[in-house]
Amino acid sequence: MSKVIYYFSGTGNNIAVAKGLCENIPDMEMYPITDLLENKVINEKYDLVGFTVPSYYSHIPPIVAECIKNLHFSNNQKVFSIIGCAGNRGHATEDIRHLVKACGKEVDYEYMIFFAGNYILSYNAFPKWYQNLVLKLSKKKITKIAKQLLEAKRAKPLGKGLFYSAKYEEALQKSIRKYSQTGLEYTVSNECSKCSQCIQICPVNNITMESGLIKFGSNCQQCMACIQWCPNKAIDYKGIAKDRIRYHHPDILVKDMID
Template sequence: MILYFSGTGNSRYVARKIAQELNDELISLNQLIKEEKTDELTSTDKPFIFVCPTYAWRLPIVVTDFIKKTKFSGSNKVYFIMTCGEDTGKSINYIQKLCKYKNWQLKGMAEIKMPENYIALFPVPDKETSKQIIKEADKQIDKIISDINAENEFETITPSGLGGTIKSGITNVAFYKMFVNAKGFHYTDKCIGCGKCVELCPLNNINLKDKKPVWKNNCTHCMACICGCPTEAIEYKNKTQNKERYYLK
């Protein structure tokens, strides 16, 4: 069973390729979280495979919370695959703690570099550069598929030193406290009231009022609303103006 969380498509892309090659069930955590479903998930003869983006050098909090409160039965073997723009810091340490909490056997964690998509702070690469990054990622995805198919453990990621500890620890906590909220998201006169942002938000944090989006207070900064807007009508403060959007379908 492959379960993925994805704001702008990177992790969905990886998860789809794995599911197709392994002929395994593909489940969107976005949809389960959006529908507030915590029904038991069962995988009898295959490991659970989680594919998620890296948020401030850790698993997204919404994914960790979902895993903690959901019952998983059948296999106790699990793989984690994290997409990132740079690195995953010491997220492996937190994944190991999560697996201990769930009584899971961690078969490995892999990181896959994909195009930068956090346009609230960073520019995204141009389309040609993104294609090259994805092309390189495909090679790693093929190796991951081969390892999972053989039930091999992934090659061990050597956790970064003190810098990784700081990034996955202090920086992660500060990032969520200082940046991760919906304040600053707004629409421009390009908005056509299509409701795509409402549909894409995994936390049901956006409503339409008079055919225009209104943000509430529950946001994980997945960038789905801003990057998935068909008319590029959503901005974040003054940080995203004139930046290219990145959304991998």
């Protein structure tokens, strides 16, 4: 039987998880989770089905919820979730647990992996020493997760995320509701070389070129991919990212993001 992992990623951390598992688990395939927007049936050739996604404001990105909603699993399939975040997964594990349950299935294995944060509109890139430390730990954790999945060793369901409380929910939802508007207000400077990389890299096809100018649609997930990967640092929001250092997972290349 084959296995599959679906990922959502803006700066490569969750792609690194998917790639790492594919290297350690024979017959594992990886696909962008957005493939599940159209095709809601998980092929029965897979006996293990996983999701690796970030946490944004303590929740999974809205598009990820759309992708997992109404999936059709087979009875024999085991399901796992990984939240590849900056250490505060909040309610993201529970989001996936509830969505999978609504599809009539249980999540069998739940994990979280620490990575460097990528939210450049909120903070600068983490210091290099910290990035290197979490990178090393994340590689170990990926190997450990692969081993547990291969041994079908049931990982305990994750408990409540640190610092998460329902009393923050209203404020979190307010931030989440702003994703679309914020994306519409992104600006592109004269440094833009019209290379089209941002168009290709946006995981939800929210960027187009119209009359030679980059345009943003209303489906922005705030993944930071366009801002972080632009080779000319041409994309910004209200000047916040202008002088900040760009981040992406060091082992992931533009071609991994686009493929």
